[in-house]
Amino acid sequence: MHEGQRFLATTLLQSELEGLDLIHRGKVRDVYSIPQERLPEGTPPGEYLLMVATDRLSAFDVVLPDPIPGKGEMLTQISNFWFEKTQHIIPNHLVDIKVEDVLPEGVDRWLYRDRAVVTRKLKPVAIECIARGYIIGSGWKDYEKTGRVSGIELPQGLQQAAKLEQPIFTPSTKAAVGDHDENIDFDDAVKTVGADLAEKVRDATLRIYEFARDYAAERGIILADTKFEFGTDRDGRLYVMDEMLTPDSSRYWPADEYAEGTSPPSYDKQFVRDYLETLDWDKTPPGPELPQDVIERTRAKYAEALQRLANINVD
Secondary structure: OOOOOEOOOOOOOOOOOOOOOOEEOOEEEEEOOOOOOHOOOOOOOOOOOEEEOOOOEEEOEEEEOOOOOHHHHHHHHHHHHHHHHHHOOEEEEEEEHHHOOOOOOOOOHHHHHOOOOEEOOOOOOOOOEEEEOOOHHHHHHHHHHEEOOOOOOOOOOOOOOOEEEEEEEEEEEEEEEOOOOEOOOOOHHHHOOOOHHHHHHHHHHHHHHHHHHHHHHOOEEEEEEEEEEEEEEOOOEEEEEOOOOOOEEEEEEEEOOOOOOOOOOOOOOOHHHHHHHHOOOOOOOOOOOOOOOHHHHHHHHHHHHHHHHHHOOOO
């Protein structure tokens, strides 16, 4: 899908694709391996995945029972937009195979067309790769306690949401579903993935962030921070994968509502988190149901991000 196009959103809480092997069901994405016989004739040899972004929503690491209609499609279209925009910086996991060509017979193609992608199978790099241009979230909490983020000493007296002089690379552990990632320093990243790979992902993370930050700024949006996943192929070549620069993996702020010393409003599930904080809920499964107005306001934020960043509209 390209800038200026429109699409009609669908709703999918959980995918069920008989004939494909489900290898992972995450908070949002369902990932299937594609049997060789389902690949189009002439496909280069290799292993391929079908990645489906559902409309599931998680908050406080708990998947909630209500979907956000069209969210998976919007996340996929934002990711695809950024994958295309950043190909000059680093290759990505997408391959030129149409989703409809690998879906099992009888499956509603319309339901999966805009929310699924076919990718190459990669070996994930075993750390989360985070770029921060502003001090907010877990970075702000670490700074308040120690004056540092991921071992990087920052100037004294910074306020919440302050812009940093230079973006910083702050890796974290990869936690299992239900657990929390933990910020680590670069030395720990080296111990986890090796010096060469740690340096490559640090460089790629900061280069992509700076490119996307400048692009978003031209559209009246601040990219405060973002998280990337990387993987390598059998030859050791590095790719960016999973999702990319979406409101789920990034903090986007409207530039005209930004102010230091506050937690600026963002293009994500803020409405959901704010609502859940008003409930007598211990933040363990099962999650509570959401009122319709919270669902609709959250959906509108995702749609606004897609429109402002990629000029793609949702009906």
